[in-house]
Amino acid sequence: MxxxxxxxxxxxxxxxxxxxxxxxxxxxxxxxxxxxxxxxxxxxxxxxxxxxxxxxxxxxxxxxxxxxxxxxxxxxxxxxxxxxxxxxxxxxxxxxxxxxxxxxxxxxxxxxxxxxxxxxxxxxxxxxxxxxxxxxxxxxxxxxxxxxxxxxxxxxxxxxxxxxxxxxxxxxxxxxxxxxxxxxxxxxxxxxxxxxxxxxxxxxxxxxxxxxxxxxxxxxxxxxxxxxxxxxxxxxxxxxxxxxxxxxxxxxxxxxxxxxxxxxxxxxxxxxxxxxxxxxxxxxxxxxxxxxxxxxxxxxxxxxxxxxxxxxxxxxxxxxxxxxxxxxxxxxxxxxxxxxxxxxxxAGWPLPEARATELYLTDPAAASGTVPGGGLAPRPDDRAESGQWRYDPDDLVPSAATDTFLQLREHADERRTLDRDDVLVFTGAAATRPLDLAGPVHAVLHVESTAPTYDLFVRLLDLAPDGTARLILRGCAQADRPGEVEIALGHTGYRVRPGHRLALMIAGSDFPNHLPNSGSLESPWLATTPKASLQHLRTGAAHPSRLCLTVLPDSGDGGEGGGPR
The missing domain is CATH 3.40.50.1820 (Alpha/Beta hydrolase fold, catalytic domain)
Known part of the structure; x- marks a missing residue:
């Protein structure tokens, strides 16, 4: 046919x-x-x-x-x-x-x-x-x-x-x-x-x-x-x-x-x-x-x-x-x-009064479980920790939207994706007052893989009190060696409302928005048997994997629960 x-x-x-x-x-x-x-x-x-x-x-x-x-x-x-x-x-x-x-x-x-x-x-x-x-x-x-x-x-x-x-x-x-x-x-x-x-x-x-x-x-x-x-x-x-x-x-x-x-x-x-x-x-x-x-x-x-x-x-x-x-x-x-x-x-952008703040990824061993997973904290853990997630070309992580040109037409709830066992998710505590994001956002991850080339997909989400998770920003990068990878998520103007939490998701695929990695040096277009791989994320003071935000002053919680100080 x-x-x-x-x-x-x-x-x-x-x-x-x-x-x-x-x-x-x-x-x-x-x-x-x-x-x-x-x-x-x-x-x-x-x-x-x-x-x-x-x-x-x-x-x-x-x-x-x-x-x-x-x-x-x-x-x-x-x-x-x-x-x-x-x-x-x-x-x-x-x-x-x-x-x-x-x-x-x-x-x-x-x-x-x-x-x-x-x-x-x-x-x-x-x-x-x-x-x-x-x-x-x-x-x-x-x-x-x-x-x-x-x-x-x-x-x-x-x-x-x-x-x-x-x-x-x-x-x-x-x-x-x-x-x-x-x-x-x-x-x-x-x-x-x-x-x-x-x-x-x-x-x-x-x-x-x-x-x-x-x-x-x-x-x-x-x-x-x-x-x-x-x-x-x-x-x-x-x-x-x-x-x-x-x-x-x-x-x-x-x-x-x-x-x-x-x-x-x-x-x-x-x-x-x-x-x-x-x-x-x-x-x-x-x-x-x-x-x-x-x-x-x-x-x-x-x-x-x-x-x-x-x-x-x-x-x-x-x-x-x-x-x-x-x-x-x-x-x-x-x-x-x-x-x-x-x-x-x-008068200009980014706003002169906005300030940079960092939330550090903690408890990565828990991040491959269901929400809340690992944590987002104002300071890194003193001890070195690591978490891992798998890349399975036969079970790819679904994209945030079937068509990203129409991201908000459906504005899908991604909670089921956050609960997959092949992604890492880190969440902060529920905000007690508004957290206003206003400017660029990026993630810095310390990663390595069993594959010679691997992909990193990061999503920043708004986790509501009812458990629904909606996309705020996303970004991706491709790497071919272990070490620090910086991933730009773009700019935003977005209020995280009281009772809501930030959630950061890390995955090895984003399908069908992006071409799946072959898991080898073979062209992903031509691969007939793409290979699975295992990725490791390092956290802690020596490997400070973190989420870098730009926020307006006098917003956020300022405590241990994930708001900026």
């Missing part, structure tokens, strides 16, 4: 848009919609360049355009090279610098353009904004990249990835296979039980009749440098409104961009940040898990409610930097949401 593949074709161009085929420097023509061009006077333009069908319900640009055009902007939305109605080779993260420049050049030559352009959008159409920055076209005056990064090619080793060795993001490889095979999107279920695992994808390509060049780069471990101009960090500074999500699967990379640019002369002066309690697909913590009434992917009413908060900050930003309607000082430098509390403003 052949694999079922659903081909996603382009939706009709809406009556409110006019499509143009815009010629690039090499003769390739890109399908480009224009909204709101029939004005008496030229106007500033908002541009988005994306691979997901400019006319699809998924990107809802007809509704987005209504909001921008109502505020006096022309909106231009383009299928990138090789996608949907556009011509050219299908390979993401290539050619966007030149195509971005040529599209900007086309815009400024149109009678409806006043010569100024801002760019807007999520994920890949955040990356195309950074590519346009790299092109250094003078018309680009502001960008609003959402839930994205300068180097977000899923599964491909990219220029200055900055994250150290990582287990391969299997979700990203599947994305390459489904989105970047040809002009269309091909939806299919991957049979993750196949060994070697590569066979499941080969079956899909056989059913489609074409291969994904991006997927082949992933499997081959071939690096991809997306910028044929300067890296955006080294380009001419442009005002940026970073719209990041505490639960976004690209959140760590996005905040790294923000922090790196904050160190650069010129860039620091034009950076702004909005950090919300959202995942990659713009589901909110306060609505999690989503209901039919709050799910914007299925409810028109929920989508309309979301679009006001989705476009509002960008309109405000463009009014300042494209229209000059107000002074930049009228915009808060940082707007951030403290999960379970609400919005706050600040």
């Amino acid at each position: 052949s694999l079922a593949v659903r081909r996603v074709l382009p939706e009709p161009v809406p009556p409110s848009a006019r499509q143009h085929m815009v010629r690039m420097r090499d003769g390739v023509q890109l399908a480009t919609d224009v909204y709101g061009a029939g004005r008496e006077a030229p106007a500033p333009t908002v541009l988005a360049r994306l691979p997901y069908d400019k006319n699809s319900r998924y990107v809802f640009f007809d509704r987005i355009a209504e909001r921008f055009t109502a505020h006096g902007y022309v909106v231009v939305v383009q299928d990138v090279r090789g996608k949907f109605r556009s011509q050219g080779r299908t390979l993401g993260w290539t050619g966007e610098v030149d195509d971005g420049y040529d599209t900007l050049e086309w815009i400024v030559r149109q009678p409806w353009s006043d010569g100024t352009v801002g760019m807007f959008g999520d994920s890949y159409y955040g990356f195309t904004q950074w590519s346009a920055v790299s092109s250094q076209h003078p018309a680009l005056r502001a960008i609003v990249p959402r839930v994205t990064s300068t180097t977000n090619a899923p599964g491909i080793a990219t220029y200055d990835a900055g994250a150290g060795r990582q287990p391969l993001w299997l979700e990203g490889a599947t994305y390459q296979a489904q989105v970047w095979t040809d002009n269309h999107i091909h939806e299919f279920e991957v049979d993750f039980s196949r060994r070697p695992l590569i066979a499941a994808y080969e079956e899909a390509f056989a059913a489609i009749g074409k291969r994904s060049a991006g997927f082949d780069l992933v499997v081959g471990g071939i690096p991809l440098d997306p910028y044929n101009g300067p890296h955006p960090y080294d380009a001419r500074p442009v005002p940026v409104l970073h719209c990041a999500g505490w639960f976004d699967n690209l959140g760590t990379a996005h905040l790294r961009d923000y922090e790196e640019l904050a160190k650069r002369p010129g860039w620091a002066a034009v950076q702004y940040l909005i950090a919300d309690t959202i995942d990659h697909e713009n589901y909110f913590l306060e609505d999690a898990p989503a209901t039919p009434e709050s799910d914007h992917m299925v409810s028109v009413e929920a989508l309309e409610r979301k679009l006001d908060s989705y476009t509002g900050p960008a309109i405000e930003f463009f009014d300042v930097f494209l229209k000059g309607a107000a002074h930049p000082d009228t915009l808060p430098r940082v707007r951030w949401k403290l999960g379970h509390v609400g919005w706050r403003t600040a």
